[in-house]
Amino acid sequence: MAIALAEPMSLVDPQRRVIDYLRISVTDRCNYRCTYCMPEEGAAPAARVDVLSFEEIVALARAFVTLGVRRLRLTGGEPTVRRDLPALARMLREIPGVDELSLSTNGERLVALAAPLRAAGVDRLNVSLDTLDAAKFARITGRGALSRVRAGLEAARAAGFASIKLNTVAVKGFNDGELGALCDFAWERGFVPRFIEQMPMAGGQTFVPGQLLSAAEIRAAIVAAHAGSRLVAHDGDADGVRGAGPARYHRLVDDQAGPLRRFGVISPMTEHFCDRCNRARLSATGALHACLAHDDAVDLRGPLRAGGTRAVVEAITAAIAQKRDGHDFQLVGLGGPRKAMVQIGG
Numbered sequence: 001m002a003i004a005l006a007e008p009m010s011l012v013d014p015q016r017r018v019i020d021y022l023r024i025s026v027t028d029r030c031n032y033r034c035t036y037c038m039p040e041e042g043a044a045p046a047a048r049v050d051v052l053s054f055e056e057i058v059a060l061a062r063a064f065v066t067l068g069v070r071r072l073r074l075t076g077g078e079p080t081v082r083r084d085l086p087a088l089a090r091m092l093r094e095i096p097g098v099d100e101l102s103l104s105t106n107g108e109r110l111v112a113l114a115a116p117l118r119a120a121g122v123d124r125l126n127v128s129l130d131t132l133d134a135a136k137f138a139r140i141t142g143r144g145a146l147s148r149v150r151a152g153l154e155a156a157r158a159a160g161f162a163s164i165k166l167n168t169v170a171v172k173g174f175n176d177g178e179l180g181a182l183c184d185f186a187w188e189r190g191f192v193p194r195f196i197e198q199m200p201m202a203g204g205q206t207f208v209p210g211q212l213l214s215a216a217e218i219r220a221a222i223v224a225a226h227a228g229s230r231l232v233a234h235d236g237d238a239d240g241v242r243g244a245g246p247a248r249y250h251r252l253v254d255d256q257a258g259p260l261r262r263f264g265v266i267s268p269m270t271e272h273f274c275d276r277c278n279r280a281r282l283s284a285t286g287a288l289h290a291c292l293a294h295d296d297a298v299d300l301r302g303p304l305r306a307g308g309t310r311a312v313v314e315a316i317t318a319a320i321a322q323k324r325d326g327h328d329f330q331l332v333g334l335g336g337p338r339k340a341m342v343q344i345g346g
């Protein structure tokens, strides 16, 4: 079903934030079980009949683009476990008005998929990587293999994406001693490392307060790992590093002229960025979440399947009209949503 509107519009929320970026979860399933992401017992997967088809995802994406969204990101769950993902990428990239299509992945399947995804029009890639130690990697992901992700990263590099960013969730007592090495690993390959503060998702079930590494601690650990260097704020806009996300970028400089050593920090816990939020999230079952940190959702699948073009647009604008000012994550692990990250579409 094609959804068409006569007039181009903008999605503006009550805080006058313009929503021009949509994260689309293509599945709530994941081939990993990262300890900070999914509760121990797992999250019950959605019934297949409830999961949006490619055509339905494209119809909803068209509606968002008509409403002013310009950038799309495929995510999950783990998006690469959805069959024929490159075909969906191609359909989305061909929507007039889409300026950029990117993908977040754990990298496990990139050896086979990097080239087809790039050929289908995926512009940018974010790959999760929490450690460079194979045993620790297996431990935190539950079932991942570091060697496959490293091979996948090489395949991605060869495929020629406009940018590849590595996302590390910073966990005290797990990878705090590795942040400098993760930066070096990324810089040596032309990738941009980013570090994420751990959030209390799934009702705080996966959150251990003592494991929180703050943005300030992350920056200090990276400087400490590079003797003689100092930090300067870096406007990622200048070289296109910033992208559409909430990361704040920095550059490590020293007296030696060297390659550009940039890194990003995403700090939902200690340095909020809600005033700059430009995004909404579409779950695999067609629920629109205007904020990651709350369980509020508006169903788009019902009106879409009922054939109600106008009803879909009204549901989207209603969800954005109710977008919260900010989140309520608390350092002790309270204040997050009941839903797990995989169900919201991280």
Ligand code: SAM
Pocket: 030, 034, 036, 037, 075, 076, 077, 078, 079, 104, 105, 106, 107, 126, 127, 128, 167, 168, 169, 196, 197, 198, 199, 200, 201, 206, 341, 342, 345, 346
């Ligand atoms: N599977 C894909 C991936 O690995 O990028 C997409 C979904 S995943 C939920 C998106 C990102 O959220 C990953 O970088 C993951 O490490 C991060 N993440 C998951 N749970 C988190 C949490 N509790 N706090 C902070 N980041 C989290």
